[in-house]
Structures are given as structure tokens and as C-alpha cells.
Amino acid sequence: MANIPSALRLIDEFAGSPTPGKWPHIDKTALIADMRDRVQNPEHVNQQKSPLCGPCAAIFELLRREPGRYVSLVRQLFEKGAFRGRTRLIQASGDLMTGPAGFNMSSADWILAATMRDAENLTDFTAESIQLEGISVPRDMAEWTSELLECDRIIFEPTVVWGQVSAIRDAQSVVNGGGVAMLLIIADLLDGEASIQPYPDHWIAFDSSLQVNERIQFDCYTWGTIRHVDISLNDFEDDMYGVVIGRRDLLGKRVAVESNKDGRMEVFHVGMDDSLNHEWQISPNANWSGKERMQGKCKDLVACRNADGRMELFYVGPDDGICHNWQTSPGAGWKGEERLPGKAKCLVVGENKDGRLEMFYVGTDDGIYHDWQTAPGAGWRGEERLPGKAKRLVVGQN
Numbered sequence: 001m002a003n004i005p006s007a008l009r010l011i012d013e014f015a016g017s018p019t020p021g022k023w024p025h026i027d028k029t030a031l032i033a034d035m036r037d038r039v040q041n042p043e044h045v046n047q048q049k050s051p052l053c054g055p056c057a058a059i060f061e062l063l064r065r066e067p068g069r070y071v072s073l074v075r076q077l078f079e080k081g082a083f084r085g086r087t088r089l090i091q092a093s094g095d096l097m098t099g100p101a102g103f104n105m106s107s108a109d110w111i112l113a114a115t116m117r118d119a120e121n122l123t124d125f126t127a128e129s130i131q132l133e134g135i136s137v138p139r140d141m142a143e144w145t146s147e148l149l150e151c152d153r154i155i156f157e158p159t160v161v162w163g164q165v166s167a168i169r170d171a172q173s174v175v176n177g178g179g180v181a182m183l184l185i186i187a188d189l190l191d192g193e194a195s196i197q198p199y200p201d202h203w204i205a206f207d208s209s210l211q212v213n214e215r216i217q218f219d220c221y222t223w224g225t226i227r228h229v230d231i232s233l234n235d236f237e238d239d240m241y242g243v244v245i246g247r248r249d250l251l252g253k254r255v256a257v258e259s260n261k262d263g264r265m266e267v268f269h270v271g272m273d274d275s276l277n278h279e280w281q282i283s284p285n286a287n288w289s290g291k292e293r294m295q296g297k298c299k300d301l302v303a304c305r306n307a308d309g310r311m312e313l314f315y316v317g318p319d320d321g322i323c324h325n326w327q328t329s330p331g332a333g334w335k336g337e338e339r340l341p342g343k344a345k346c347l348v349v350g351e352n353k354d355g356r357l358e359m360f361y362v363g364t365d366d367g368i369y370h371d372w373q374t375a376p377g378a379g380w381r382g383e384e385r386l387p388g389k390a391k392r393l394v395v396g397q398n
Contacts, residue, residue, distance in 0.1 A: 006333040007039045007067035014075045022081040022092075025100040026107050034108035035074055039067045046224030047113070050103035053222070054136025054182075055113035057205040058144040060221045061180045065149070065290050073148075077111050085147030086273070090115060093124040102127025116144060136203060141182055141244040149180055150291070151246030164240040165233070168218065171206040171243050178290055179247040181206040183220070189239035190222060192231040200241040248291060256301050261309030261330035268294075268303050268313055276301070276315065296323055296337040300346045307355030307376035316344050320364050342369055342383040350395035362390050 015032050037044055042063035047056045062070050076083035082091040092115040101110040117133075118125040120140050125133055138156040145151045157167045171181030187202040188195035205221040209228075216236040219228050231239070254270040263284035269277050274297040279289050298315035305311050309330035317323050320343040325334050340359075347361035355376035363369050366389040372381050 004039055004067055007071050008036065009333060010068055010071040010075075011035050011039065014071065014078075017075075017079070019079045021078045023078060023097050023111060025098075026078065026111060028078070031074070031078060031107040031111075034106045035071060038063055038108055039071065042067075043221055043226050044224055045109050045113075045221075046105065047109070048104045050105055050113075051131045051134030052103075052105075052113040052117055052136075054141055054203040055116040055144065056109065057182045057203045057221060058116070058141070058148050059109070059112055060205050061182075062148050065180075066292050069293055074108055074112055077115055083115075086150050087147065090119045090147065093118050093126075095124045095126050099126045099128070102129070116148070138184065138242060138244055141184075141203065142246075145180060145182075145244060145246035149246055149248075150293075151180065151248050153247040154244065156242060156244050158242040159240050160242070164237045165212060165216070167243045168206070168210060168216070168240070169212070170245060172208075172210040172218075174245045174247055175206055175208065177247065178288075179245065181246075182244045184241045184243065186239040186241070189231055189236065190220075190227060190229060192229065192235070194232075194235040194238050206243070254299075254301055256303040256313075258303035258305055258311050260311060261305070264331070266303070266311065268301055270298055270301060270315075274298065274318060294325065294334065296325070298323070300344075302347060302349050304349045304351065304357060306357065310377065312357065314340075314347055314349055314359055316347060316361075320344060322347065322359075322361065340371060340380060340383075342371070344369075346392060348393050348395045350397060353397075358395075360386075360393050360395055362393060366390065368393070 011032060021028055042060050045056050045060045047053050073083040081097050082089050096114055096118050101107055114125055121133060142154050142156060145154050159167045174181050183204050183206055184200045185202050185204060186195040186197050186200050207219040207221055207226055209219045211217040215230060215232055217230045219226055256268045257265060259265050264281040266278055266280040271277055276294045276296045276298050277291050278294055279291050281288055297318050301315035303311060303313050310327040312324060312326040314324045322340040322342050322344050323337050324340055325337050328335055343364045344361035345364060347359055349357055349359045352358055356373040358370060358372040360370045368386040368388050368390050369383050370386055371383050374381055
């Protein structure tokens with residue numbers, strides 16, 4: 001379950017930002033309204049009359065998994081004309097930014113989907129572009145599955161000749177496991193019809209409810225809605241051309257685990273790109289939300305709980321600075337990254353008898369330092385050195 005309240009708070013922050021937009025024909029008030037709707041209803045993303053089915057399928061998957069990241073990307077685009085993907089900066093061309101939204105698309109859908117398409121084209125993609133300039137091929141879908149959805153294992157299973165049923169079963173398995181699957185089809189498949197067209201023309205996102213017998217049935221995202229498909233096996237094989245699959249592995253350099261006050265576990269991990277990520281149980285002992293990126297980057301981290309039940313995360317930033325972030329109330333959203341005095345190679349946190357947290361860390365000079373809350377859940381006293389030098393630390397309580 002995505003963290004929708006957190007994403008809505010990010011939209012509120014964006015709404016209050018005085019930074020002017022780079023898109024003169026995009027009204028910020030309308031953009032904000034579109035974003036609120038999409039965060040709460042990911043299936044409302046709609047290509048309308050455009051050829052942007054591929055980007056819209058990827059945006060749908062981003063919204064239902066990481067709505068906070070979606071808000072961040074759209075805000076970056078509006079204010080800076082570019083957004084940071086997983087490995088590269090994705091830039092909108094000047095012609096795209098200075099032109100109007102195209103194909104009767106909403107503001108939020110247009111600036112993100114059109115920028116994705118524009119960044120992969122040899123020529124600029126704008127509202128005046130012809131349909132051919134908006135076509136997405138499997139390579140494009142794989143790129144967006146990596147850059148937007150941050151999947152770790154991405155493959156394209158072509159089914160031009162055979163393997164259609166096997167491919168859609170793979171799609172269901174991957175989606176059930178927290179991944180994504182986007183199908184390349186002839187659009188007639190959505191109406192349960194065979195097509196005499198000799199080439200595919202549409203991308204959809206597999207959702208759920210696969211049944212395979214003499215007919216193929218499943219739910220998918222397409223054209224602003226979740227649609228149920230019911231088609232004969234023979235017609236399905238004629239209309240299905242392949243699937244792009246992306247899996248998200250929990251790969252990381254460091255992992256920390258803590259329990260929320262209500263019993264839900266939450267795991268924090270440092271990604272292979274030093275990103276700070278977390279995911280949490282939807283309810284105690286239940287399934288997991290899926291990975292969501294937090295503010296900041298780090299090299300080492302530790303999670304703990306304040307006396308009032310609010311979790312607090314401490315970590316070493318890429319410049320060796322000490323940072324922390326905490327829940328605004330037990331089980332709620334996060335305040336945002338703040339710096340503490342000092343620099344560190346590694347750190348640990350313990351709890352005093354009276355409930356005050358105390359942090360110990362190895363400085364960049366190998367000295368041992370500590371800092372502590374002045375009262376349970378309150379502010380911090382400031383860095384103080386302890387005798388000796390160390391490489392690693394462990395803290396315990398008598």
C-alpha cells in the first residue's frame with residue numbers, strides 16, 4: 001500500500017513553493033489538482049488521443065508504488081525543466097516546455113509522459129508531433145522501468161510467434177511478487193477481438209486476476225481506467241506481442257529494522273546507489289508496502305524508537321556528516337533530513353533508563369564521540385568526545 005498521506009503532504013509543500021515554473025502554458029493550480037487526483041487514483045493517468053501509452057503505463061506503476069517519488073519528479077520538471085532518474089538527468093526540450101499541453105491530456109500527465117518520450121527521441125516531442133513520433137518500443141519501456149520504477153532485473157519476453165500464455169503467467173507472478181509487467185498488444189485485445197493488423201500498437205500494465213483456460217481473462221491498466229479483459233485463447237495469441245518485466249530486489253549496503261508503536265515492522269536500507277529507502281508492513285504481520293525512497297543519501301544507518309513511540313533514523317551522509325529524520329507522530333510521516341554536529345564513519349544508538357536516546361559514533365579521526373537527548377524525545381546536547389579511539393562500536397544497557 002503506497003504512502004498516500006505523505007505524497008499529499010509533498011503536494012501541499014509544492015503548492016506553497018514560490019519557485020516559478022519553466023512551463024509558461026501549464027497552470028500550476030490545475031497541475032496541483034491533477035497531481036492530487038492521480039496520487040489518490042493512479043488509474044486516472046490517461047494518454048487521451050496521444051500515442052503515449054508506454055509512458056502512461058510506467059507512470060501508473062510509479063503512482064501506485066511510490067506516489068511520493070511521483071510528486072517529486074513532477075515538481076522537479078515544473079520548477080527545473082528536468083528530473084533525476086535512477087542514473088541520469090531526464091531533460092525536457094525547450095520546445096516542449098514552451099509549448100502547450102497536447103492531445104487533450106491533463107497537465108500532470110502531459111509534462112511527465114511527454115518529457116519521458118521527448119528524452120528518448122532524436123527529434124523533439126511536442127503537442128504538434130505526429131503519432132509516429134510518440135511510439136514506444138521495448139527498449140524504451142525497459143529504460144523507464146529502470147529509471148522511473150527503479151527495478152533491478154528487467155527483461156523483455158517477445159511473443160511474436162509463441163509463448164503468449166507463458167509470458168502473461170510470468171507477468172502475474174512478477175506483479176504478485178511486487179514487480180511490474182507491461183504488455184505489448186494490439187489494442188483490439190482489450191475488446192476481446194482478434195485483429196487482422198500485423199503489428200502491435202498499444203502498451204498496457206498488467207494488474208491482476210489472471211485466469212487461463214479456453215479463454216484468457218485478466219485486469220489491466222489502460223486509457224485512464226482498470227479494465228477487465230476477456231478474450232479467447234486463439235485471439236489472445238494473435239494480439240499479444242510481448243511483455244516487459246521488472247523485478248525489484250532488496251539490494252543494499254546496510255539494513256536497519258525497527259517496529260512502529262502499533263507493531264508494524266519497518267525496514268530501512270542503503271541502496272547500491274547510496275540512496276536511503278524504507279518499506280513497512282501494511283498492518284502487523286501483514287504484507288509489505290514496497291520500497292519508497294526517503295530524503296538523503298547515506299553510508300551507515302541505525303533506526304530506533306523514541307519514548308513516545310516515534311521512530312527516529314540516524315545515518316552518516318556521503319560527506320560523513322551525521323543526519324537524522326523522525327516520524328512527526330507514532331506511525332506517521334517523516335519530518336525530513338536534519339544535520340547534527342560532527343562527522344562519523346559509523347554510529348550506534350542506545351536508550352537511557354529515563355528514555356533519552358544517546359548516540360555514539362566513530363569520528364573521521366577514529367575518535368569516539370557521543371551526543372544525547374536533553375529529555376526523552378527532545379533536542380540534542382551536542383557532540384562530546386570520549387577517551388580512546390575505535391573502528392566500530394557496540395552499545396548496550398546494564
